[in-house]
Amino acid sequence: MSTLLEVQDVSRTFGATRAVDNVSFKVQPGELLGLIGPNGAGKSTLFNLVAGVMRPSGGQIRLDGADVTGWKSHEMARAGVARTFQIPKPYRQLSVIENVMISAFLRERSVTAARDLADATLTDLGLAPYRDRPASELTVGLLKRLEVARALAMRPKLVLFDEIMAGLTPTEVGAMTEIVAGLPARGVTVIWVEHVLYAIMKTATRMVVINRGHVIAEGAPAVVARDPLVVKAYLGE
Numbered sequence: 220m221s222t223l224l225e226v227q228d229v230s231r232t233f234g235a236t237r238a239v240d241n242v243s244f245k246v247q248p249g250e251l252l253g254l255i256g257p258n259g260a261g262k263s264t265l266f267n268l269v270a271g272v273m274r275p276s277g278g279q280i281r282l283d284g285a286d287v288t289g290w291k292s293h294e295m296a297r298a299g300v301a302r303t304f305q306i307p308k309p310y311r312q313l314s315v316i317e318n319v320m321i322s323a324f325l326r327e328r329s330v331t332a333a334r335d336l337a338d339a340t341l342t343d344l345g346l347a348p349y350r351d352r353p354a355s356e357l358t359v360g361l362l363k364r365l366e367v368a369r370a371l372a373m374r375p376k377l378v379l380f381d382e383i384m385a386g387l388t389p390t391e392v393g394a395m396t397e398i399v400a401g402l403p404a405r406g407v408t409v410i411w412v413e414h415v416l417y418a419i420m421k422t423a424t425r426m427v428v429i430n431r432g433h434v435i436a437e438g439a440p441a442v443v444a445r446d447p448l449v450v451k452a453y454l455g456e
């Protein structure tokens with residue numbers, strides 16, 4: 220199988236801050252890659268670069284072998300890359316189904332087809348009972364699910380999840396972990412940034428750890444968790 224995503228020597232500076240500094244990694248189709256690192260490590264910036272929300276200052280990004288460096292977010296979405304935002308950004312005055320239909324229109328031309336795709340996505344995520352509620356009425360946990368639903372209704376081949384567990388109860392964490400764990404079998408490759416380490420460590424097939432913009436470790440979750448550089452980065456120096 221050929222590489223789905225290749226990030227090669229990618230950097231992004233903000234003035235004097237090297238938020239992402241020469242980062243390289245590859246993702247194969249069907250992987251569930253965990254991306255972890257302390258606060259400010261550069262995880263969200265890396266997602267912004269891969270999703271076309273920001274341009275890299277240097278380096279190359281390839282999707283299915285094609286150079287997509289500098290592509291805009293709508294171009295990346297059309298190419299099959301969806302993402303969630305750390306802070307959910309639903310259209311608050313629209314209903315849950317309407318929010319998801321907006322994503323579904325990326326793949327479907329008719330209102331009926333978009334509604335069917337949105338309804339199927341709501342069912343998958345346990346959001347069907349909230350279908351016609353305004354997004355503004357949802358709890359934190361349901362808003363996170365809506366954020367995931369909006370990404371998945373784009374039928375992505377690669378989805379980037381940015382801290383979808385934050386603010387969830389332990390029961391909600393369990394439910395969300397099952398949803399994420401089931402995605403590769405459905406043809407969706409996942410890169411998952413998460414602070415809830417126990418959830419990601421038991422679900423990810425491979426981990427990449429970054430600190431201060433650099434990759435400091437990569438490999439199986441159990442191996443990465445014992446890596447002295449990783450332990451040191453998390454405990455602070």
Ligand code: ADP
Nearest residue numbers: 233236238256257258259260261262263264265
């Ligand atoms: P993480 O998601 O791992 O917590 P971020 O990617 O959000 O880290 O941030 C990495 C670094 O880049 C931090 O020092 C942060 O302050 C800085 N940074 C992120 N976004 C911006 C921005 N838009 N403008 C200036 N600095 C930014």
Ligand code: MG
Nearest residue numbers: 262263264305
């Ligand atoms: Mg972040």
